[in-house]
Amino acid sequence: MSGVKIALDVFGGDLAPDVNIDGAISILKEERLDLELYLVGKEEVIKKLLRDRGFTHEKLHVIDAPEIFGMAEKPSAILRKKDTSLYRSAQLVKEGKVDAMVSAGNTGAVLAVALFVVGRIKGVERGAIATPIPSKRGFTVLLDCGANVEVRPEHLRDFGKMGFHYAKLLGKTSPKVGLLNVGEEEEKGTKDTKAAFEMLKETLGDSFCGNVEGRDILYGDVDVVVTDGFKGNVAMKAIEGAAKFIGDVLKSQIKASGFAGILGGLLLKGAFNRLKKTLDPSEYGGAFVLGVKGVVTKAHGNSNTLAIKNAIKVAHEGVKGKLVDKLQKEFGGN
Amino acid sequence: MSGVKIALDVFGGDLAPDVNIDGAISILKEERLDLELYLVGKEEVIKKLLRDRGFTHEKLHVIDAPEIFGMAEKPSAILRKKDTSLYRSAQLVKEGKVDAMVSAGNTGAVLAVALFVVGRIKGVERGAIATPIPSKRGFTVLLDCGANVEVRPEHLRDFGKMGFHYAKLLGKTSPKVGLLNVGEEEEKGTKDTKAAFEMLKETLGDSFCGNVEGRDILYGDVDVVVTDGFKGNVAMKAIEGAAKFIGDVLKSQIKASGFAGILGGLLLKGAFNRLKKTLDPSEYGGAFVLGVKGVVTKAHGNSNTLAIKNAIKVAHEGVKGKLVDKLQKEFGGN
Known part of the structure; x- marks a missing residue:
């Protein structure tokens, strides 16, 4: 298995995009986890932020998503906004292009893409937000x-x-x-x-x-x-x-x-x-949307660099620990 | 109007009867409130506790109630236990012999006597426990x-x-x-x-x-x-x-x-x-059962002397401030 592939919604969260970029850089610099990071959002902005920080890494990829979903927007509106960094992150999970996604964006909208884009595990009627x-x-x-x-x-x-x-x-x-x-x-x-x-x-x-x-x-x-x-x-x-x-x-x-x-x-x-x-x-890296067919990690809306970094770590653990497989077995689906 | 008459359930609370007696003594010693205190519970025990403390006061009365209602008993059982200090305190309110009652006893039981002995205000369907x-x-x-x-x-x-x-x-x-x-x-x-x-x-x-x-x-x-x-x-x-x-x-x-x-x-x-x-x-003297035809103050189960004293103070304020009258007017009853 190659590295765990994780999509990061670069434009989700009150302090985005800066802390999101810094969190991503910080975890790659540590070189401790075997992962490939996909930064999802306005390509030119992301590239500029990386240039400003003089950072390049072979395991860092940029996926363009020109729109931003606001923290105060009505959550259900996300399902019509397919060009947002949040929607596109979920789509990457859905298509199997990544193993997990991390977002510090609008909670209701993260939940909506988890349930309706990534999709529920067979046998699970309701997804839940679990917070340590x-x-x-x-x-x-x-x-x-x-x-x-x-x-x-x-x-x-x-x-x-x-x-x-x-x-x-x-x-x-x-x-x-x-x-x-x-x-x-x-x-x-x-x-x-x-x-x-x-x-x-x-x-x-x-x-x-x-x-x-x-x-x-x-x-x-x-x-x-x-x-x-x-x-x-x-x-x-x-x-x-x-x-x-x-x-x-x-x-x-x-x-x-x-x-x-x-x-x-x-x-x-x-x-x-x-x-x-x-x-x-x-320190705890944020909440999980449990019950969906992919690892969806929701970092706190006012996440700082550490919170983003820890959310990526927890997403990585979710994939490595085969949480989704376990829940699928538990609920008798596939 | 003579002093505000308040019944204190001497045997309610984790630290009863000592802190209840001490709270009563402490507030009477202050001589700041115009009140008559009715200590409800096992008469001989109360009298002994007062003797031990060398305390007598013209505004302190003892009402005998030989039984104790336990903190862990099933609340509804209180309604059959008319000889308990808690039930008798409520009865004094009901009969107009006192203006208010204070108990640190079993919350569900205090609620039960408030609703079913003291009785609800006309127009109020549900009583509520309000905590500052x-x-x-x-x-x-x-x-x-x-x-x-x-x-x-x-x-x-x-x-x-x-x-x-x-x-x-x-x-x-x-x-x-x-x-x-x-x-x-x-x-x-x-x-x-x-x-x-x-x-x-x-x-x-x-x-x-x-x-x-x-x-x-x-x-x-x-x-x-x-x-x-x-x-x-x-x-x-x-x-x-x-x-x-x-x-x-x-x-x-x-x-x-x-x-x-x-x-x-x-x-x-x-x-x-x-x-x-x-x-x-x-410091805040405990909660009120609102919506009943009398002032019923519920002090925290592990009330200390200060808490009992403050609960008596708040009950006094409830009577002086005509809370029940105001609620009766508010709900159109009488």
């Missing part, structure tokens, strides 16, 4: 983070299966899967969560640890938390807001401590930096 | 935090109205109310959230600021966040878990910094304490 979030367990995979605002119990069961394999790919040897609920007791929740509970128990056996609560996402003994895309999105963003708020209060309290604050801040600089690094989602 | 959470805006009221795992759009509208008045009671002059959703755009969400959006706009006018996202609970420009009890519960607990996780990482990173960590930690002790105080829900 820094937690007490290193990280915890939360899914669905926003692909489906409403689901049926069997979709939650499927998310559990997909999340299990994804967590394994990311390095968890025997992932524990929990169902997000308002309490741990089996009888908690709605008719739908109760039905999903039974299905998950039957499908995952001992890997299913039952109901978990919101606090368990970061602070519980669980590796994969399964829920619908509404609650997953709310929980993920609530955690993000909490981290920002706590960071702000800490900074302002240190500032208010005068000279002791300045000195204390200097002494703890390393600790604060490691805290920031621990909480930084960039 | 420390945020960028000082605090943000989240409701429903777990009373109703499923709701209809008109319930969300009612929560919006109740949350608005509750936030005013807590000191927000002109509260902004938002609807929790997966994005800010009007077309986001489910059929139900779209219907609720229209109803909230019509009912609250300019006080409704539209859809808000999970991150806005702590980090947005909104005072009241309306959602169903499932999502509210998930969001509240996700934030709680995030705060715990961040605190743990910070501590362990400071510890890992050796001597600089010890010194820096000492210098920033004041800042860390103020951070902790800012994030401490005890």
Whole structure:
């Protein structure tokens, strides 16, 4: 097998195209992964950016896509915009010209091309966005983070299966899967969560640890938390807001401590930096759209160079670890 | 009007009865509020605890209730356990013998006595648990935090109205109310959230600021966040878990910094304490069950003395501010 072929949507993300180009260069410079990178977007701009940086590499290719899909555009519009860097990246996956794609673009649009251009795995009714979030367990995979605002119990069961394999790919040897609920007791929740509970128990056996609560996402003994895309999105963003708020209060309290604050801040600089690094989602390389016939990695909209680089790494792992094959087998399709 | 009469469930909460007694003593010692306190629970135990502390006060009364309702019991069982301190507290409200009750007991059971003993306000179909959470805006009221795992759009509208008045009671002059959703755009969400959006706009006018996202609970420009009890519960607990996780990482990173960590930690002790105080829900005195014909305050299950004291304060404000009257007028009942 030659190198893993990955398409990078150069014009997706709030800081595109610069950080995307820098992320690509950075990973090729490392020379640690066996990959071929396809930079998708306005050819002349990409070539100029590479020239500006004095970078050439035999494993770096440019694929022209003259249009850009905006971060605030209505996601479904992507399906008519075939000349965008995002659509074309998905098309390369679909046509088998690359093994994976990475985009930091409009989440809804990435989801749309994943589902409708790359296409769903046979047997999977709903794709899901799975996001690894820094937690007490290193990280915890939360899914669905926003692909489906409403689901049926069997979709939650499927998310559990997909999340299990994804967590394994990311390095968890025997992932524990929990169902997000308002309490741990089996009888908690709605008719739908109760039905999903039974299905998950039957499908995952001992890997299913039952109901978990919101606090368990970061602070519980669980590796994969399964829920619908509404609650997953709310929980993920609530955690993000909490981290920002706590960071702000800490900074302002240190500032208010005068000279002791300045000195204390200097002494703890390393600790604060490691805290920031621990909480930084960039370290985890972004989310996967699970359930589609290709590796589709979604980096955070405000990805920096590190986040893009890590998203490419995770996409590479997804291909090497044969995630799609595993899910296809799991769902009995081909 | 004589003092505000408040019943305290002395045997509710993980740290009961000691912190409950201490909270009651502490607020009476302050002599700042015009109140009469009714300590509800095992009479001989309460009297012994008061004797141990050498405390007597003319405004302190003991109401015997020989049973205790456990924190882990099935909530609905409370309705058959009329001799528990929790049930009897609610009965005192129902009979008009007190103006308000405070409990740190089993949340579901507090909700049950609020709805079925104290009773719903005419015109309110669903009661809601409203929790003030420390945020960028000082605090943000989240409701429903777990009373109703499923709701209809008109319930969300009612929560919006109740949350608005509750936030005013807590000191927000002109509260902004938002609807929790997966994005800010009007077309986001489910059929139900779209219907609720229209109803909230019509009912609250300019006080409704539209859809808000999970991150806005702590980090947005909104005072009241309306959602169903499932999502509210998930969001509240996700934030709680995030705060715990961040605190743990910070501590362990400071510890890992050796001597600089010890010194820096000492210098920033004041800042860390103020951070902790800012994030401490005890400072906000607990949640209200809104929509019932009496002031029912629910303190956190692991309330300490300060939390109990603040819960009594908030109950006092609820009575003085005529919250129930206002909601009765709002819902056209009496």
